Amino acid sequence: MSLSKKIFITSSVLLAVVLIFWGIYSLSFSNKTDEATPKDPNTTAVDPKNTAPSNAQIQQISEEAILAPFIDTKNFTIKYYAKENGRIYQIDFDGKHKKTISDIDLPGLVDSRWSPDGTKVISKFLRGNAIQHSYYNFIAKKNNPLGDKLSNIVWQSDNKIFYTYYDTKTQQHTLNISNPDGSDWVKITSLPHGNISIAQIPRTGLVSFWNTPNAFFETDFKSTLVIGGENKPIFKEKFGADYLWNNGGTSALISHSDQKSGSQIQLATINGKGGEYKNLDIATFVSKCAWSKDNKTIYYALPDTMPANMILPNDYQDKKFNTKDSFWKFNTITGEKSKLIGADKMLIDIDATKLFLNADESMLFFVNRTDDKLYRIDL
Numbered sequence: 175m176s177l178s179k180k181i182f183i184t185s186s187v188l189l190a191v192v193l194i195f196w197g198i199y200s201l202s203f204s205n206k207t208d209e210a211t212p213k214d215p216n217t218t219a220v221d222p223k224n225t226a227p228s229n230a231q232i233q234q235i236s237e238e239a240i241l242a243p244f245i246d247t248k249n250f251t252i253k254y255y256a257k258e259n260g261r262i263y264q265i266d267f268d269g270k271h272k273k274t275i276s277d278i279d280l281p282g283l284v285d286s287r288w289s290p291d292g293t294k295v296i297s298k299f300l301r302g303n304a305i306q307h308s309y310y311n312f313i314a315k316k317n318n319p320l321g322d323k324l325s326n327i328v329w330q331s332d333n334k335i336f337y338t339y340y341d342t343k344t345q346q347h348t349l350n351i352s353n354p355d356g357s358d359w360v361k362i363t364s365l366p367h368g369n370i371s372i373a374q375i376p377r378t379g380l381v382s383f384w385n386t387p388n389a390f391f392e393t394d395f396k397s398t399l400v401i402g403g404e405n406k407p408i409f410k411e412k413f414g415a416d417y418l419w420n421n422g423g424t425s426a427l428i429s430h431s432d433q434k435s436g437s438q439i440q441l442a443t444i445n446g447k448g449g450e451y452k453n454l455d456i457a458t459f460v461s462k463c464a465w466s467k468d469n470k471t472i473y474y475a476l477p478d479t480m481p482a483n484m485i486l487p488n489d490y491q492d493k494k495f496n497t498k499d500s501f502w503k504f505n506t507i508t509g510e511k512s513k514l515i516g517a518d519k520m521l522i523d524i525d526a527t528k529l530f531l532n533a534d535e536s537m538l539f540f541v542n543r544t545d546d547k548l549y550r551i552d553l
Contacts (some may be wrong), residue, residue, distance in 0.1 A: 231515045232524075232551050235269040235539070239546035242286035242295075247533035255286055257546055267537060267550065275312075291332045294354055296320070298327075309354045318355040328372045329354075330400070336372045336381060338365060349383060351400060362402050371416070374400070375446070376423035382408065389414035389431040389485050395448065408448035414439075414487050418460040420469040425506070427472065429460045431486055439486045441474075443506050454506065459487060462499070464529035464538065470507045473538050473553075475499035475526035478517050496525040496544050501551060514538075514551060524549070 239257040246253065253264050253275060260280025264273040284305070286297040293313050299306050307320040307327060320327075327337040335354050340347050347368040352359035362381065369386040375397060384395040393415035395408040409415075412430035419426045424446050432438040441456040441463070462475040477497035480486070489495065501514040517524070525543035532539070538551045 232520070232549055233269070234547055235265065235267070235550050236548040237269075237272075240541065240548055241283065241546075242288065243528060243530070243539065243541065243548055244288040244292050245530055245532065245539065246292055250532075252539070252548070253288070253292060254548065255280070255283060267532065269548075269550075287327060287329060289329050289332050289354070294332070296327050296329075296335065296354060309356070311354075320356050324356065325368060326370055326372055328374075330374055330381070336362075336374070338368050338370060338372070340368055349381070349398075351381075360402070362400065363398050363405055373417065373419055376419055376421055378423050382417070382419070384415070384417060387414045387416040387430075387487050387491065389435050389488050393430070409444055409451075416460045416487065418463055418465065420465045421467055422469040424469055427460045427463055427465075429458065429463075429487070435485050437480075437482070437484055437486060439480075439490075452506075454504065456502075456504065459490065461527050462529065464531055466531070466535060470505060472504050472506060473514070473529060473531065474502055474504065475524070475529065475540065476502055493543070496523065499524045499526050501526070501538070503553075514553065 235252070236254065241255040241257050243252055243254045251264050251266055253262060255262055260283040261277055262275035264275055265271065280297070280299070282299040282301055284298045284300050286295050288295050294309070294311050296307055296309050299308065304322045305325065306322045307324055309318040309320055310316070323340055323342075324337045325340070327335055330336050330351060333353065334351055336349065336351055338347055339350050347365040349362045349365055349370075349372070350359050351362055365383075367385070370383050371386060372381065372383050374381050379400050380397045381400050382395065382397045384393050385391065387393060390413070392410055392413055394410050395415065395417060396405045397408055398405045409428070412428065413434045413436065414431035416429050417426050426444055426446070428442050428444055429439055430442070432440055439457055439459060440453055441458050441460070442451055442453045444451050456474065456476065457480075458474055458476050464473045466472065477499055480497065481495050484490070484495065490497075498517050500517045502511060503514055504511045522542075523544050526540040527543055528541040530539050531537065536553055538553055540549055540551075541547070542549055
């Protein structure tokens with residue numbers, strides 16, 4: 175073999191060895207570089223219009239500020255009034271397929287209450303310095319003004335309403351039941367004043383009522399037969415109390431101030447007769463709660479902190495501050511508690527109210543008091 179041929183072969187072998195080692199070195203260096211430079215978990219692209227937290231448990235459903243959301247569990251839709259102009263819209267549970275129910279502006283609209291079947295509504299308007307109510311039937315397309323003597327109106331059924339009435343001649347307040355247009359009214363009982371809340375006790379022939387929550391006064395929680403009769407006390411001796419019956423009428427949530435003009439709020443339960451008071455050690459309002467169909471589980475929004483020196487629930491009701499909430503699930507029988515989503519997971523501050531569930535309780539809806547928009551949490 176010639177000398178030049180030997181040199182060529184030797185050089186080729188050496189070059190191949192060098193290339194192999196260079197490849198091994200490059201691959202090893204690349205891997206070490208990747209390991210030495212951890213990926214930033216915060217570099218994921220985020221749509222600035224999307225207000226849902228990174229774990230996607232919560233979604234903004236409405237584009238605009240709303241009033242009076244109503245869930246149609248059969249058709250998987252939600253109706254609501256636009257707060258800006260009073261127009262009525264319908265959307266699905268994802269906030270899509272928006273449909274206009276009414277494009278008529280309703281100036282002065284304060285709130286509305288839907289009948290249980292969603293075919294009728296009673297709306298509350300501010301006209302000058304007076305509050306007036308109006309009834310509308312979507313099927314008959316008929317409107318009936320109810321005037322300014324009726325107040326605190328709630329639905330008893332699809333075809334009946336409870337309300338308080340002030341008689342200017344006798345200067346007496348009464349609790350009444352009537353058709354939604356105000357006809358065929360019947361007095362249920364006399365009242366000491368008109369500042370009350372009303373709720374039928376589910377699965378009974380009783381209606382409950384109590385004075386509007388005020389931390390300076392004890393709340394007198396009573397019931398009476400819908401057909402009228404003697405008023406029976408259910409519970410009292412708590413200041414600023416508010417109530418929420420479960421779906422079976424067997425238990426009620428009560429939120430109340432820790433003392434007269436107190437600065438702390440407490441959540442508790444009582445049975446249907448007002449006994450078995452149990453403090454749940456949860457500092458929230460019943461307006462931030464929703465009962466499960468099992469009549470023992472509650473879903474609630476929990477304020478992380480509240481401003482010092484506030485009178486509760488007065489200052490919260492008067493919107494002197496907003497809370498920053500986390501969301502929880504609680505078994506009122508066993509005391510088992512689980513966090514659904516923490517305030518630290520939110521991209522915006524949530525002050526939840528008007529909580530309600532869909533039919534299979536896989537979704538929790540609420541209105542955020544900071545922007546009055548509708549949101550959803552997947553459970």
